[in-house]
Structures are given as structure tokens and as C-alpha cells.
Amino acid sequence: MQAREPSGGQQPEPHTGNAGPSYAPETSLVPGAARGALDEEVKALVVGLPDGVGPLQRIGICNPAGAVYREISLHGPLQLLHLWARLNALGFRQQGPQGRGFSKYTLLFTREEP
Numbered sequence: 001m002q003a004r005e006p007s008g009g010q011q012p013e014p015h016t017g018n019a020g021p022s023y024a025p026e027t028s029l030v031p032g033a034a035r036g037a038l039d040e041e042v043k044a045l046v047v048g049l050p051d052g053v054g055p056l057q058r059i060g061i062c063n064p065a066g067a068v069y070r071e072i073s074l075h076g077p078l079q080l081l082h083l084w085a086r087l088n089a090l091g092f093r094q095q096g097p098q099g100r101g102f103s104k105y106t107l108l109f110t111r112e113e114p
Contacts, residue, residue: 022051023075025083033069036061037113038090045086046072052079059083061092062110071105080106 027046029035036042042061054076060068074080084094084107092109 020053022053024051025049025075025079026073028071030067030069030071033067034063034065035069036063036111038111039070041090042070042087045090046083049074049079049082052076054078057106058104060105060108061087062108064111064113066110068105068108 025046027043039061052075057074057076057080059072059074059080061070061072063069072083074083087094087109090111092111095108095110
């Protein structure tokens with residue numbers, strides 16, 4: 001005779017506080033797009049962000065011509081808030097995706113070159 005698993009009525013395990021795996025932010029250049037003057041600072045800023053937990057968000061960094069030259073992949077609101085504050089400190093300003101319809105970017109950041 002085989003042992004049976006108890007049916008129903010089992011209590012779930014207590015919450016451990018672990019929201020799931022955390023992920024480091026990722027960044028890459030868009031092939032063929034001209035870089036902005038502060039690209040090295042932007043790259044260093046992304047590398048210094050904390051690991052994040054949450055849904056994937058894509059952020060675009062625009063060059064002075066308005067074209068996205070760097071893509072950043074973030075996981076969760078903590079990484080987004082850190083990135084947003086640090087980019088603002090470098091003089092970048094955020095904007096929503098351009099035009100009507102859908103965009104693969106949650107936000108775009110642009111900086112006017114002097």
C-alpha cells in the first residue's frame with residue numbers, strides 16, 4: 001500500500017521575506033548610434049546600481065540628436081529610482097516614449113549638450 005499525500009487543509013509555509021531572485025542592471029550600446037558626451041559616466045552609473053527585484057523595465061538614453069544610443073535593463077522600482085536620481089544629477093531629463101502607440105522603453109532620458 002502506498003502512502004498518500006494529505007489532502008487540502010495544509011498551511012502554507014510562513015513568508016520568508018524573499019521576493020525572488022535579484023538581478024544586476026544591464027546596459028548595451030545601440031549599434032551605429034552616436035554616443036553622448038557623458039556616456040562613460042552613464043555606463044559607470046549603471047554598473048554602480050544595486051541589484052533589483054521586480055519586472056523588467058527598459059530605459060533609453062538619447063544622444064543630442066534625440067536618437068537612443070544606450071539601452072538599460074532594470075529590474076524593479078529601486079533600480080529605476082536610483083537611476084532616475086543619478087541621471088538627473090548629471091543633467092539628464094526624462095521624457096515619455098515619443099509618438100503614439102507602444103514603445104519598448106519605459107522612459108527615455110536626454111541631455112542637451114552645451
